[in-house]
Amino acid sequence: MKKIYKKHSTLLFICAAVIASTFSACKNYLDVQPQGQITQEQIANDPIQAKNLVTGIYNVFYIGGFEPDIDSFQFVIMTDIASDDADKGSEPLDYGDALQIDNLTTSSTNGVVNNVWTGHYQGIARANQALDKLDAAQFDAATKNALIGEAKFLRAYFYFNLVRLYGGVPLLDKLPLASEANQDKYQTRATVDEIYKFIIADLDFAAANLPDKGNTDVGRATKTAAQALEAKVYLYMKDYQKAYDLSNAVITSGKYSLVNDYSLIWRQKAVNGDGGNNNNESIFEIQAGINKSCTAGINLYTVSQGPRAGGKRGWADLGFGFNNPSQSLLNEYEPNDVRQAATVLTIQPNGTVLFDGFRIPSRDSVQNDRYSYKAYHSRTAEDNCGGNTDRLPKQVRILRYADILLINAEAAIQIGNPGAASTALTAVRARAKLAPVAPTLLNVWHERRVEMAEEHDRFFDIIRQDAVQPGRAAAAFAAHGKTWVPRAALFPIPQTQIDLSGGRLKQNPGY
């Protein structure tokens, strides 16, 4: 008996040892590294990744569609459809949020208004994230400052859109820590002046540190791009001298010239060396391409504005049919202005053949009378990603030389230099096969409208002009068949964002 107990106690000991060894051997058992993920720490310690973070900011241009948006469909709604240049399009009741904006009845709960807000802050967050990691990255000073310059250029562009759409907005100059995010500093609106001051500081740095066009990758921000954007910013700030000086710097840099054939500006491929992507006129443009996963284009930019089947249908259509050039825009074109046909895709009763040979069958097979030709991307003559049309590689031209010439002309008039204004204005008109006109403010504004139609600039321009010559907006919308309401000069701060700030974000007047 005693022996048995002894045997058992041995056993107990062995079993205890088994369990104890399980325990001790498993001390680090729970320290499991995440699988298949790159952590923030790994990125922070890798200079190549710091550089890739800057490329990652450019990638934000591809967001959009019905989600957060920077330069895609919803930005088009807030800049073109909102203006007198375009009607909403598509079927009459399709997309209520867009209809509100078209009718100047935008409510603070409008989804488009919120998505464009959040989209731009996504861009700003990416820029701030890159700036944060670049700060510690080991590069030579020139490389590092150029990368910082790119991030600041892009951040300035995002704020420039925000300040024009919403007025003063929360100013994030860095990544707030989780513990800081709720501070008043981030949850309240900075003033319009503070935002502009911040934009100018970013662009000053960018202009001073970015390489010249030709000394960097095509598509990256350049010194002249920073100057061009800054000239435009100064125009909005009514600092005409600086707008003139900077636009002049871009013009005299000699790096840009007008494309001969206006219609070729928005083509992917140059024709006899004229036009195409990144053409001589392009100062800053969103780059796109065909990667294997078809993710390298702006989501829904082209397809949302493509011709839509209606009535008889019976054909494979090209899009959702939004953003139709308005009658008011057609009325603005002078006879023989080549820009009208290049801008407005008009559906003829018996069909329209596009530049690539595609034939839209007939008016009664299509939903709307007109579509934007500048947003069109050929399914046959230009690069496509299989049948995937959501992210067609359309490269949206953000800043082009004609815009700078017209900024230069307007600034020149304002500072009393009609000679310079005339030169710039005449250059733009000559390309459109039109005779010179007197360098007056109204002529420049007319020229801006037809030159820049459907390029997501018009709404901002009306508001800007109205601030220079009150009544411009009311007149423009009256001609467009709509009644101007002063509150529409700024879009509402999205109600969701006001709620999330606990009411600290204050609404714009009139909403």
Place this chain on the structure above:
Amino acid sequence: MKRISTHLGLMLLFFFFVNTAIAQNVAVKGKVTDAATGESLIGVSVGEKGTANGVQTDVNGTYSISVPANATLTFSYIGYSAQALPVNGQTTLNVQLRAEANELKQVVVIGYGTQRKRDVTGSVASVNGDQLAKQPVQTPTQALQGKVAGVQVLSSGQPNAAPILRIRGTGSVLAGANPLYVVDGVLTDDIRNINNADIVSLDVLKDASAAIYGVRGANGVVIITTKKGKSGPAVVSYDANVGFREIASQIQLANRQQYVDYLNVASPGKIATDDKSPLTIPGTTNWADVVSRKGFYTNHNISVAGGGDKSTYFISANYYDEDGVIKTNNFQRFSLRANNDVKISDKLRFSDQLSLTRGAERAVDIGAIYGNVYRAAPIIPSIVNGLYGNTSAWGNVGNPLLQLDKANNFTLNNRVQGNVAVDYNPVKWLTFHSAFNLDARFNNQKNYGYLFNNDGSTFTVGGGNQRQPNSTLFVQNDNSYQYQWDNTVTFDRTFNQHHFTILGGIVTEKARSNFINGSRIDVPADPNQWFLDLGNPDLNAVDKNNGSLFTRQSFIGRVNYDYAGKYLVTGSIRRDGSSKFSQKYATFYTVGAGWVISEEDFIKGGIFDQLKLRGSYGELGNDNIDPSLFIVTGLPYQPYYFNNGTLANGTIIQDIKNTNLKWETTRQLDIGLDFAFLNSRLSGEVDYYNKKVNNALTYVTLPGILGDPDNRYITNAASYQNKGIEFALRWRDNINEHLSYNVGANISYNKNTITGLNGGQALNAGGANSQTITRTDNGQPIASYYVLNAIGVFQNQAEVDAAPTYDVGEAKHVGGLKYADTNGDGKVDANDRIYAGSYQPKYFGGFNFGVNYYSFDLSADFYGNWGNKIYNGKKNSRGNANDNIEASYANSRFTPTNPSSTNPDVISQSTPPSTYFIESGAFLRLNNLTLGYTVPTNMLKRTGISKFRVYLTSQNLFTAKRYSGSSPELFNTDILTSGIDATNYPVTRTFAFGVNVQF
């Protein structure tokens, strides 16, 4: 690996401590019969008391055992009172066993051990395997519907869909509200591989007694035990049933004339301006009929069970084949099981429970198909001479039949699940148990989309936007394995009136999964060429590969104590470590007490055969979230292009994460009463519970300024409460030896409330047109409807003019819905929305009865719920003015000649969600009706067959409901939209014929 081999080596040391006993024996024979009916009892365990020596009765109820002349024989049989008889030198001992009516004496499985039901202090429900296997359904949980109080089961008509289980209400929104499943000790989330015929019992831990499963027990635990062999001759069983399923309640859509009439109002220009050629095609297409069919199914089981003195075996094979009621949908399952038990010595036992399953499924995308079925125009034919009707050319949705025909989504699942275990009893009261559990899955998926164009090669007329200009192929291989090593010590000893069972142990777990997939376009249509290599390598070519890994380590302990079978105390603790969180360890516990009042002298011998009061309280957890949710990660290779076509790789870091994320914690109180009286003919239990979930994971919307892509993150910021009462009652009686019957009923009441959002925000969820339909907010049940209050239809212009202004997306007009200006500000807008109930039932339950009369048996199970609401989302899902409508609405809608006061003239995309779309979810269903006939044993003599039963069964024979849609039982795994009837797979009705044969 080194560690494991060391441990196995240590375990092998046990083999050296093997004792055997040798004695002088006599042979005892006899027959065991049922005391009431005189029927032979097959498989009764006959054992020598105090030893492991034992046999089982054969098909004639006879046994033969060799024992010492002075031994005592024990006779035990499930469902019967055990007996012990001294041999006293006799060589024949015939025994009559009395059926055990007292359910409290049942043994229940409580996790890492078993307990007599009478000693349990928690709320544990058990269901016999027979109860599950008799129903013609794929999964045991589906058969559980209506059987257990407090357990709500939602099943789908879709083959191979895992039913949704809610034990005592919805306790989580984001971490999963399904219970933990434990199959023979293997912890899993998916039991679709289990053959119902292999199950001996299913136990549900409903209260804090699930705390023995710690961080995984918060939603309750379902423990499945599979069959084992019994010593004795081999028993071969063959069970089969074949039958068909049909749609229980087909949706009725508007016909041609109703549709055209409606279109004239809803889309006035349409008929006038559009191409009228479709209108010249005669006939009505019933799209719901076009895509559906009767689905045949067949289920075959064969098993062999038996064993000798030292070992037992149970081997089974199952083949299950089911056609879905939607065309092309099919599922086949083949499974094998081997459960073996080997007594190496009196002290050492080795066992295994292993199953191998192969499932093959051709799936359908029911959301896309039904989304179009509801909307497709009935004037367009489905298919004519091999050419499809072109619905999209009519400005309508795509042709749903074409959608079905042009997709082939095929998945093959292989799964190995089971364990090997060693049990060592150095002394009778001490058991060392070591089990190595494995659950490994190997899946292989191929989705092919055929090329077709919107021209005359596919359609009767060209045009429209339904086309697939490139064929597509998606291939995925994924595998996962999870191992879990349980090491426990159980001490079970009685000192006088004190009985202790003490459990201690360590559980180590590791789960790894990997996938690799790719997609290509332009792959040829021949299935022999469905490989990535045959697709276009340069366009739309995507390859992905990733994986996950997590570990858990847990220390468990439990004490069960009872004094004289009267006073019961239970305590358990589990210290859980999980690699999913930065703060790794947490402790979960339960304490329970019971008082068996019927054992007290002052009541003993009274009317109560059993009366037990019990209570438990404890804390449980839920860690069922993605392992990487708390780690800030970057996304590399975000494309951008420079230099006119050179790909550049961007990196982004933008997802905001809560780096301090932790598990959800549930505290649960349970108080229950178990009772049995009238000679245990009437028995039942009542339970009250209160379950509070804290730190529940919820989405918190982030300010846009932080730049998070979806502007939200997951954090612990909500608390929920479920409290309720469960009541179950059973009556069984034998009128005479030919007629016996039983009746049972259970009902549960549950109240679900969001008690706090601790800085979190109300969660909104929507339906078809991305409008908010449900809102999860303080003081309301999870996913309550939050909609405008529709109070009628405008009958005339005067009513319209008098009504408040509308800012709801829809213009007020004669025939339009009238909404209440709830806040009285003179304007109807989003601020006038009201809470209008939720899909969670207030009451649910089932009742069943069974009758045995001579050789016939008849049983019926009912299931129902009350007090819940359904949002008729498909009625509200008109995305386009050309969409079809339901027939009932077409007949009752407002028209100038038929001015309805309830149904509006038109339901369009701009019709806001309102109470108009909310209907009662109450229903009562005859879940199963079975009529069986067992061929009397005397007729089977000389056939070698010991049992032969044939039966007819029907699942879901009828449903009494108030809901106007097809089924009030909505199968929707997304908790926030669970009550929105949008695109559910149709609920089916089954008719089947089956046989049970035993040799």
